[in-house]
Amino acid sequence: MSKIIKNFKNISYGPAPEDSKDVMSWINSLNNPNFLFINGKWLKSKSSKKIKVINPATNKKLTTLAVSNKSDVNQAVSAAKKAFASWSKTSSDSRAKYLYALARLIQKHSRFLSVLETIDNGKPIRETRDIDIPLVARHFYYHAGWAKKIDTYKQKPIGVIGQIIPWNFPLLMLAWKIAPAIAAGNTVVLKPAEFTSLTALYFAELCQKARIPKGVINIITGDGSTGELITSHVDTKKIAFTGSTDVGKKIIQSTATQEKKLTMELGGKSPFIVFEDADLDSAVEGVVDAIWFNQGQVCCAGSRLLVQESVEKLFIKKLKSRMEKLRVGNPLDKSIDIGAIVAPVQLKKIQSIVKKGEREGSKLWQPSWACPTDGLFYPPSIFTNVSPSSFIAQVEIFGPVLSILSFRTPSEAVSIANNTPYGLAASIWSENINLALDIAPKIKAGVIWINSTNLFDAACGFGGYKESGFGREGGSEGIRAYHDKTLPESPKSSIKINQNKVALPSIDTTPKLYVGGKQKRPDSGYSFNQMSAQKEFICDIARANRKDVRDAVEAASKSKIGTLNNFNRSQILFYLAENLSQRKETFVNLLMSIAGVNKIDALKEFEQSCQRIFYYASMADKFEGNIHNPPIRGLTLAVKEPIGIIASLMCEYKPLLSLTTTISSLFANGNASLIVPSENASLIATSLYQVFETSDIPAGSINILTTKNNELNTILAQHENIDGIWSFSNNSNIRSDIIKDTVFNLKRYWCPKNNRIDWSNESEDFLNEFLNESSQVKNIWIPYGE
């Protein structure tokens, strides 16, 4: 009889493999290479290029993938384009039913999908079965609901969406991309990652079962070259990308000319902050879920452990003994914590980063047991002797490697946490709710987990700050990204130049730059001419240069606007409107002479400008966040936070109204701004600073840099301490140059494609777009219970 039973007094874990027969026979039945799912049919790729697909747990070949070429991509995009015509008009009720059908099918085949995902990706069956696949179903259910709800919002879809997803959560990322896109009435061409395309192919079979109308969902396999073809295709109106920051930046640059809408979900180096008053044993488990979930191949992995000095030693000791209990091995085994690394190239990358970390003097520690050697395995690893300047504290490893740093005070924790170009997520552990909720808004990241980590739900937005990307997935903020937000265009007939002679303003004016609350002479010592609409010289205008930009950014970053609460900001804007309204004559005359409008129009623009400031004054304390209700005991606060410092390159049209709209919306949300007026409207902008000075505007929160048109564009777009840039230029080349230049720090950019924005539009959609663009959503997860 069994030795195991005989020896029952000394129990141990045995093998507990999940059965993979059905899945293997499905893989073996695939065409070799696979066909592409285009227009509801399986088509053979026109390309002869192929990629080998392996099972990372065995490093053995599973099948081969077709690398779609231009002709395949064209076919897929044109199928999607054709389908868009009818899908966008399909009733929301009917769209909801299709999404619901997909959700159901995923549940019906949940175990098959879990096993397939595990074989293809290498992640443990525990994760695919309990996390990935249930979240996939949840995402389709949630968005089936949105499809139904959207109708009441009267929002328009965008068109064909190109979607490129990574290999770390293959089917989950597919769901995050496809569900909101089709719910909103768009059609998609999706390319799964080349390492992990199999669940996407099975999903295509489910689409057929669900009778998704042909062309609505197209799935084509391929590598980076296929991705490029999708992003550059003239008919993909939006690109939704999840992947590395490097590739994300390339996509921004390559699509800039076409000015595509983008959402970018990129890399991270997320802090996991443990305060001395945390439940330390639970925090240790948190670390396990943060960095050893999915082999650490998670964009929001808590890869930097920040632990308070007073408990550092104890915590590391606890962590090490916990690590001894982790089990690495065959991911199909139900008793495995850490599976296989997705591909040999990724394993090599991890190994080389770890070596570099050791060479730099950081101390590596790994558990005493050895990993199996028959697949792509890497043991859980921690580094001590790490400082913020260490290589391994900065670089995204995307593997099961944790860097440990310590801090002394809450403010030090915040500054170390933020000391990274990334800003995807953060975990905060403390039993003191005051402390935890104080730290959450101070961390620059899109997702904050309090006393928890790596929680995801379709109802909550996910996405980054800074170089972790932009746009949100999930929640109301996620669905927004799949709607057409084009600004209203001004009717052509409304533009006419007044030929009447107007009294020019006095020659004695000496407009300067307005920086840090002070009038400042330009560094260059140069000026340029302010001309009237009738081409008469009015006065000289200060010509700002690179150094003035530097000073203005400095002043903006020191501005106290961040410490004002929304009521303060609201009051200041009301006061600003009041003070402006007392200068009617000055501005009406300026508008008549500079913009060349007649008195009636000038009066109208002036009145509207005052009203506009009033509007944003009232919205300063009403443009609020949400409370999401994910299925946990707890809640998620979707807080709206300012972007930071935003530079705005203004247009000539409606000079006063466009300026007041921009300035007051940015201020209402708590951003510091650098305003670059259109060359021809400079005097109008500089005349505003006298109003600012009487309105309690905190120094540095609004800065005005006058210059010749487009002279500062590059400097502003490339400046890495500017967090966002807006351009209202009607020249698409200028806009796309700006977009290309944003990649150095991945600034938020907003360059509406309008020829002439209808600034006088008073619809809430139009006005609130400025508030949406000047804010970002942070989701703070707060589980509770005693």
Next chain:
Amino acid sequence: MNLDTDLVSNIRINLSAIERRTSTLTKRRSVKKEYQAAWLLKAISLIDLTTLSGDDTAGKVERLCEKAKRPISHDLLDRLGLNQGEIQVGAVCVYHHLIKEAKKNLPKNIPIAAVSTGFPAGLSSFKTRKLEITESIKNGADEIDIVINRGFVLQNNWKKLYEEVADFKKAAKNKHIKAILGVGDLETLRNVAKASMVCMMAGADFIKTSTGKETINANLNNSLVMLRMIREFYQMTGKKIGFKPAGGISTAKTVIEFLILVMEELGNDWINPKYLRIGASSLLIDIERQLYHFALGRYANKEKLAIG
């Protein structure tokens, strides 16, 4: 160990994180086939086979003792390749007045645990409770399950709790005492953790979840908290304290979850009758049913499994 109230008041427990650990842990580990059979046999050896009903009689205890000696049928033992006497339960647990009865029916190597100290409320006079311990030992009890005063915990009166448990330990002399926390009455896991720590400081050899009479008895959450306190105490003092979940563990599946919890949080060292007991009355039958299925490949008719 002396009472360290600072240490006790600094104990922090986060319920949501505890729940996440327990809900994922049981899915992170799985034991199948002969491993599962081995784990179930092991579980049998950890059972404090219990009868604690108001209507317990000598006859009931006699039946229980027979089952304790032969927890699974000869036939099944043969099929598992085990010999007679190779497997028996951890202890038999009875009320004070039936200790003698149990003693009569049990071999020396099966200890008798008695619930003394005014079980289950534990609120009779201190003097009588102490006396009950002495009497129980005199009657032949090898281990004493004592009930703590939950009121002390709710009032955070750690000094009184400490003194009472320490006095009980003194009264029990060299016998093991298991401190029953009554987790259901303590309501919060923070209270459970603190009470665990104080009882260990006061000299309890085991900490036990509950009497089995409360609405909430042993579950993975309160057990996890208690195990972590045992680990904490071990790291401070080098002394291993035992753990006894009781009440509500009635299926083979549940008991394996508890074993996994102990295995992961404390390790194999703790999985033996010296440091781990499972207070249960109906669990044994379900384990036997699972073993039957393992050995014969089909589920047993319930009348084929002997009752205790």
